[in-house]
Amino acid sequence: MDRDTAALRKELKNAGLSDQVIDAAWPSWWSDDAAASTSARAELRFALSRKLGLSSRSLLGERVEFVWEDDARFKNLTATDRIKRGALASFGVAVGRMLLKATTEVQPLVTLSAAELRRAVLANREVVDLNGLLSICWGLGVPVIHLRVFPLRAKSMRAMVIGVDGRHAILLGRDASYPAPIAFTLAHEIGHAVLGHIGADRAIVDVGDSSFDDPDLEEREADTFGIELLTGSPWPIITTNIENFSARALAQACQQAGPERGIEPGTLALCLGYQRQEWQRASAALGYIYRTAQPVWKYVNKVAAQQLNWSDMSDENVQYLSNLMGVDRPDA
Ligand SMILES: [Zn+2]
Known part of the structure; x- marks a missing residue:
């Protein structure tokens, strides 16, 4: 060199x-x-x-x-390193712009409520699951990708939502082996966009875990929105007829009770986990619900690769985005 x-x-x-x-x-x-x-x-x-x-x-x-250093807002960030924050947000806005150029605008997210989005998903499927959320996002012209290349050397990012000229793009960071946790993250990010938390040319970066006792009002609002989108109620009351149940029994109960209410069983298990602070059992139940563990990012980016109008991008950007998404160049 x-x-x-x-x-x-x-x-x-x-x-x-x-x-x-x-x-x-x-x-x-x-x-x-x-x-x-x-x-x-x-x-x-x-x-x-x-x-x-x-x-x-x-x-x-x-x-x-970096361009947008002062405009990004960071959620759940403990270490406040200005340079790294700027790097992350600037990178996100640059990538978001590229994605939006290759995605046809249909309807801005800010015009919709959680209930309307939920109805739109349920028009085509039994439950609101990751698949349904991805379909509705792409259908409205909101690109969603999982970043396989992390922009910073340290610090994990759960997800980022970017606003450009009234439109939005969502970048997922942390992956999971089952769809429900990613559906939660995506529903939360959709919430930030719909609720108008992001101005033009700005980004919200979610770092760390989402939690219902977050002191940040926008975080609580995005969580509530996400839960309503996924379950039909911003504060679902979940009761169980026994107090001590195994992960397997929880999985079975969720598979029985979820679909008839339009709730994906893994999502219902996680809701109970939230409500009772029983993460371990809820996570273990996911193993029984889905049976096979698979990196969710592959599915997210497979959908994205199918939906993006690659021909609207320069050769350089096609290469860059496929690098970031860990997918083969579509025209290769
Ligand atoms: Zn957030």
Whole structure:
């Protein structure tokens, strides 16, 4: 690697970006020959800035700066590292813009209530599950992807919702082996968008676990919205006829009681887990409900790969997004 490129890489890493995301964003046309050309070096900086959400000042090879540093709001964040927060939000807005360009706008999320969204999902299926949420999002023109490349070296991100010109894009971060936990996260993020928590060119980043006693009002509102979307009630009262039940019995009860109320059984098990603070048993019940554990991100990104209008994207962006999503280039 030549000195100029090495210095640029170091600068990006100093700003908190991971090797993975730098590699994913690095243009495929870059070569030793390109490194010798002043215009190619400028083009490299331009491409990286656009993909990673760096300010145009970065083009001049000065200090790496992120665009939306002051505009993002972070949820459940304990460590308040401004630089890393800026990096995450800027990256999210840059990716969200790309996704929205390749997704047809149908109807803004802010025009809908939890009950309306729930009815729309139930028009085509028995329960509101992850599958149904993904269908409704893409159907309304709201792209949802799972990030396989994490932008920062440290700190896990549960999910992020991005607002651009009144539209929204959702980036999922943390994965699970069963769909219900991801359905909860997605329903929560849809809540942030519908409830108008995100302004234009802004992002909300959810870090850490969602919990009902969160002191942040918007977090509680998004949780309540998500629960209503998933179950039909913002505060479902779940009663059990016995106090001590096994995970297997819980799974059976949820499989029996859920579908007739339009509630996916895994979701019902997690609701009970929330309500009684019995995470372990609720999680164990998921094993009985779904039987096979599978990384949920694969499904989320398979749907996304089918829904995105890849032909509306530049070759560079197709490469970058498929890198971020861990899917094969669709035109390969
Ligand atoms: Zn949130």
